[in-house]
Amino acid sequence: MSEALNILKEIFGYPAFRGQQAEVIAHLAGGGDCLVLMPTGGGKSLCYQIPALLRNGVAIVVSPLIALMHNQVTALHEIGVRAAVLNSSLSQQEAILVEQKLLADEYDLLYVAPERLLTARFLNLIARIPIALFAIDEAHCVSQWGHDFRPEYIQLSILHERFPAVPRIALTATADMDTRREIMERLGLDLAKVFVSSFDRPNIRYQIIDKTNSRSQLLAFIQAEHPSDAGIVYCLSRKKVEEITLWLVKQGLNAVAYHAGMSMQQRNVNQEKFLREESIIMVATIAFGMGIDKPDVRFVAHLDLPKSIEGYYQETGRAGRDGQAANAWMAYGLGDVIQQRRMIEESEAQFKFKQGAARKLEAMLSLCETTTCRRIRLLSYFGERVDTEGCGNCDICLNPPKVWDATVEVQKAMSCVYRTGQIFGAGHLIDVLRGNLTDRVKEWHHDRISTFGIGKNMPEKTWRAIFRQIVALGLLTPDSEGHGALHLTEASRAVLKGQQNVYLRQQTRTEQLSKKRNRDDLTPLDSAERYLWEQLRSWRAKTAKEHGVPAYVIFHDATLHELVRLCPQTEDELSQVTGVGVRKLDKYGVYLMQILRGG
Structure with missing residues (x-):
């Protein structure tokens, strides 16, 4: 691990590992399989990039998106790591050149799309070279229940079958318990060690x-x-x-x-x-x-x-x-709930899949409410x-919301749904409840029913919030015809009979939130620091344009902020700044010192 830490400092420019990175790297570099669940921005890439540099051979990284592969390889080139992509964006001549360099041991990491990896040509190609490890990024794509399902991922178990001695690491930032089990089962990672970092993103x-x-x-x-x-x-x-x-x-x-x-x-x-x-x-x-x-x-x-x-x-x-x-x-809003429920109902998927989709939607609504x-x-x-x-x-x-006993108002809303025949959406129901004599209310003679005007003491905005929340709670459900009509559910019965109370959130004034923010913002910059910050940003933008890369590939904002805060005056001091590794110090040190000494 001393060698791994040295790579982290010298090449990537970071002083120490975060969270479970060190444990994952040690396990993978030692030849063990693992499943890593780590939040976005938590440093998943380092978990396989450093073992790729520690182990003999080339690391094969399976990635689902062409853009991601190119971005990561560009960033690796900036710090002097030998990496390449092999995907459909390359011409035949470019692809052949990559294959030749691969056979000549000129790469530490090769990023490849699952479609390319699964071809007999590619599998036969990598059978001719030493492989350091297989990294399967965005591993949740294996789950048919997930939001980013990729059919090719299901076939990646072939890696273990063809190359049983090569360690594998599957990584994702998004996986509930069911998805984790599915990843391990489909990728043949039954004996793999599971590393679960906190999913919290406090920033x-x-x-x-x-x-x-x-x-x-x-x-x-x-x-x-x-x-x-x-x-x-x-x-x-x-x-x-x-x-x-x-x-x-x-x-x-x-x-x-x-x-x-x-x-x-x-x-x-x-x-x-x-x-x-x-x-x-x-x-x-x-x-x-x-x-x-x-x-x-x-x-x-x-x-x-x-x-x-x-x-x-x-x-x-x-x-x-x-x-x-x-x-x-x-x-x-209410329309979102109705739209999502309707999409599930109208889906041609199997009943089991619809059930799973409905459960996931219920959890999402629970988060909203x-x-x-x-x-x-x-x-x-x-x-x-x-x-x-x-x-x-x-x-x-x-801005903590207040909760109120809305049982009577919910009973009024559900009674109105029943009295109007369960064939109308929230807009018309609110007109009836508030006693609005619209053309539609008059056409259907809903000004003559018992629920007409019984909710006129509440504004339309409040009624909309009530309907949205009781639909989210499953006390009302939209029809499957796509017209937005609301129906009573089995759960409605207990509320209408007075056997169950319903508590809802009161509307809050969201504009108050900004005044009460509790953010981990950087210390406000004074005029001199602001000038230095702008100088560094300007230099970064110019350098990025010259190199044909995004600005963050040169340096992240966090590194620029640290440069402003510390204002290092020697190259030794500059090398201690997070994000400034040996390669970037060699490439950019002279220019940064000119700016910093001037600042």
């Missing part, structure tokens, strides 16, 4: 607000919290992605779109733009993001409800990979116990 603040006007709410959030930051906005449909992107651009923001309906060329252009620019917003469906290694994403916003907590955790985990303060923000710390609820889903009562960095902790 991320979680906030879920009631959706009223999602566009204006999103704009207000960005303008207040992240006016010049990089971020990701997730939408459920391609059409919505296009609409939100155009709207944000009209508001003067730098935004680009990404979804599966775009051409591959346009997707690649927009993805590269997002990776290389510092103040840019990517509006996307969940087709975007897996493995995106951009450390300075300061926020992830959801304008539609994710299908599961796994998906939510994976997507929000793309914020704050550098450990600095970041936001996970979501606007959520919780009256206790969101972080604790999130972590408990992944089987992690937390000793504290609250995290102090989510909207529930910062």
